[in-house]
Every structure is written in structure tokens, then in C-alpha cells.
Amino acid sequence: MFKQFTFTLNNTNKIIAPSSIGIGSVYFKMEMRSTAENYNETLKNNLIKLFEQGKGVIHIDCAANYNVYPEFKDALKVNTERQLKKREELWVTDKFDTFLGTFPDPITHVNFVIKELNLNYLDLMLIHYPVVPAKNISLSIAEIWAQMETLKKEGKVKNIGVSNFSVKDLEKLKETAVIKPVVNQIEWNPYFMNQTLGIYDYCQENNILIEAYSPLYPITLSSSGEDVSEEGKNFNNYIDLLAFKYEITNSEVLLRYTIQMNVLPVTTSSNIERVLSNHNFNNDRPDLRLADEEVKKITELGKEHAQVSKYEKFVKYFESLLDN
Structure with missing residues (x-):
């Protein structure tokens, strides 16, 4: 029976889980900005197929800093022409780029995106990073958040949150924020449950939903042959056992x-069949649950493994800026 899974945010709005596809990703753009020369036809076609075959x-x-708006725009145009998905059947998350400074401020960013993509509003807008190294942005994180709050009040953004924020970053934001981040x-x-010290527990205790990017990284490491550790072998053997038991991947x-674990997985792949499988699986079997002891065992096995970060350089860079 089709029943789409959702999380309830701290403002009572509901968000779809897992994400169907992350398109701000090196799976589609090896460069940090989209140009006519590196337009990705595969991404456009994948989005169209997702609109066609993705349930719910x-x-x-x-x-923003991967700037896939040209492909997204073209896919949305086809979606409208073929009447595949209504606006309320699309949940669009975007992130304001403080790293490269793709836009000078969130208001300029959102106004551009909703006009360019003909969306009228964004479902979720995040501050992508907790620091502002971009030279063309003269706003502090507190001032950026104030603009995000304005966009929400105007209805141009339905929900606002952050990305890559530590406990310290969230506590500092709380000093001036009127609206609490939802995400x-x-x-x-399982190999990297705290991007920064204590962040998982803090978000759980303060009702801020964690959205996980790279939630499948342990499997990626194993399948690529990069992880030959005994801990990795034990972890993957247990995942194999559960996959066999529940007849799933x-x-x-x-x-x-x-x-x-009360975390929303943000998945991505250049393989659209894998994207559709992950998306439709969670909708076809929303009531499937691992046993509590199985969840506990995955957590324990993950903690036994050395912490592994796919984006360690970024995390260390942000921390170095905060320390200066």
C-alpha cells in the first residue's frame, strides 16, 4: 500500500523522507559552477524520469554553489508540459552559498530561483555553511538568518534551516534568531555520527531534524574496495544478514x-534506477521497521569502525575559520 513517509518538523510542517535525489553533487558536476559548456544532460533526463516514475x-x-539550475529549469519545463507532477508534489530544498558567494544575500538568491525555475516558493532554504569566507557577501550569519526569516514571513520559503552547523554555531544563532531552524x-x-562534537544529541534534544548527506557511505567504501578493515567486514556482514532477512538491498x-535513528537521509546517484528504487521502496513499504536490537547493533558496529568522513577537508576548513 502506498503511504509516503514523512518527518514532522518543529514548526509542524511535514517533510518527505528520504530525499529522492540530491542534485548539488559531484555525481553530476565535477566543477563548482554550471556553465553552458558543462551542462549535464544526464541530470536533466534523470529528473524527468523521476517526475515520470517516482511515486508521491x-x-x-x-x-547554489553547484549551480544546477539550468538542468533543473529544463526538467521542470518538461514536467509542466507533460503535466507529470503538480507543484505540491515537489519538495524543493536549496542552500544559500556563503562559501563561493554565488549570490550576495538570501533574498537575491531566492528571488532569482523562484523566478528562474517558475516555482513561486521554495519548500526549504538552508544556510549551506556556518562561516562566510565569500568576499562578495557583507552579511554575518545572524544577518543572513534574518533575511531567511523575512523570506519565510513573505511566503517565498516555507521552511528555513542550516547545514554543517556545530553545536556552537547553533547556540550562537539562537542568540539572535526569532525563528528556530527546522533542519x-x-x-x-554509522561511521560518522557526529560531524562535530555532540551534534547528533544536540539536534535530537532541541527538535532540529538532522538531514544526513552521505548516509550510505559505509556501503560505498566497501563496494569500492577502500575499506578492508575487520570492523568494516563485520559491519557489512551484518548489513548483508539484515538485507537477506527482510528481502531488501x-x-x-x-x-x-x-x-x-530520527534522521532524514539525503541520497544521490547518477544511476536513476537506483534513485527510483530507493525512493519507491520507502513509499511501498513505509511500515517496515528494523527491530530495535538491530538498530542498536548497527550503531554499535558503526562506532567500532574508525570515523570516516567523505568531506573531512571541508569540516576542518570551517573549524579553522571559526577558530580565527
Whole structure:
């Protein structure tokens, strides 16, 4: 029976889980900005196929500093022409780029995107990073957040949150924020459950939903042959066992685990069939649950493994800026 899975945010709005596809990703753009020369036809076609075959609401996670708006725009145009998905059947997340300074401020950013993509509003807008190294942005994080609050009040953005924020960053934001962030999108998986010290527990205790990017990284490491550790072998053997028991894929085991840890997985792949499988699986079997002891065992095995970060250089860079 089709029943789409959602999380309830701290403002009572509901968000679709898992994300259907992350399109601010090196899976589609090896360069940091989109140009006519590196337009990705595969991304456009993948989005169209997702609109055609994805059940229910499609959750698309975007990021300004990878600038995939040209492909997204063209896919949305086809979506409208073919009447595939209504606006309310699309959940669009975007992120304001403080790193490269793709836009000078969130208001300019959002006004451009909703006009360019003909969306009228964004479902979720995040501050992508907790620091502002971009030379063309003269705003502090507090001032950026104030603009995000304005966009929400105007209805141009339905929900606002942050990304890559530590406990310290969130506590500092709380000093001036009127509206509480609904989401903190961070790197999270069983091998890397705290991108920064204590962030998982803090978000759980303060009702800020963690959105996990790289939630399937342990499987990626194993399948690529990069992880030959005994701890990695033990972890993957257990995931294999659960996949066999529930007659699902290893990826689906970890997606279900992530959701049961009260974390929303943000997935991506250049393989559209894998994207559709992950999306439709969670909608076809929304009531499937791993046993509590199985969730506990995955957590324990993950903690036994050395912490592994796919984006360690970024995390260390942000921390170095905060220390200066």
C-alpha cells in the first residue's frame, strides 16, 4: 500500500523522507559552477524520469554553489508540459552559498530561483555553511538568518534551516534568531555520527531534524574496495544478514536504519534506477521497521569502525575559520 513517509518538523510542517535525489553533487558536476559548456544532460533526463516514475512527492535537494539550475529549469519545463507532477508534489530544498558567494544575500538568491525555475516558493532554504569566507557577501550569519526569516514571513520559503552547523554555531544563532531552524543538514552515517562534537544529541534534544548527506557511505567504501578493515567486514556482514532477512538491498537497510535513528537521509546517484528504487521502496513499504536490537547493533558496529568522513577537508576548513 502506498503511504509516503514523512518527518514532522518543529514548526509542524511535514517533510518527505528520504530525499529522492540530491542534485548539488559531484555525481553530476565535477566543477563548482554550471556553465553552458558543462551542462549535464544526464541530470536533466534523470529528473524527468523521476517526475515520470517516482511515486508521491519528489524531494529534490539542491545547492547554489553547484549551480544546477539550468538542468533543473529544463526538467521542470518538461514536467509542466507533460503535466507529470503538480507543484505540491515537489519538495524543493536549496542552500544559500556563503562559501563561493554565488549570490550576495538570501533574498537575491531566492528571488532569482523562484523566478528562474517558475516555482513561486521554495519548500526549504538552508544556510549551506556556518562561516562566510565569500568576499562578495557583507552579511554575518545572524544577518543572513534574518533575511531567511523575512523570506519565510513573505511566503517565498516555507521552511528555513542550516547545514554543517556545530553545536556552537547553533547556540550562537539562537542568540539572535526569532525563528528556530527546522533542519541541520550534516554528513551522517554509522561511521560518522557526529560531524562535530555532540551534534547528533544536540539536534535530537532541541527538535532540529538532522538531514544526513552521505548516509550510505559505509556501503560505498566497501563496494569500492577502500575499506578492508575487520570492523568494516563485520559491519557489512551484518548489513548483508539484515538485507537477506527482510528481502531488501543493503542500501535500503541503511536508509531504514537512518530513518529509525530520527534522521532524514539525503541520497544521490547518477544511476536513476537506483534513485527510483530507493525512493519507491520507502513509499511501498513505509511500515517496515528494523527491530530495535538491530538498530542498536548497527550503531554499535558503526562506532567500532574508525570515523570516516567523505568531506573531512571541508569540516576542518570551517573549524579553522571559526577558530580565527
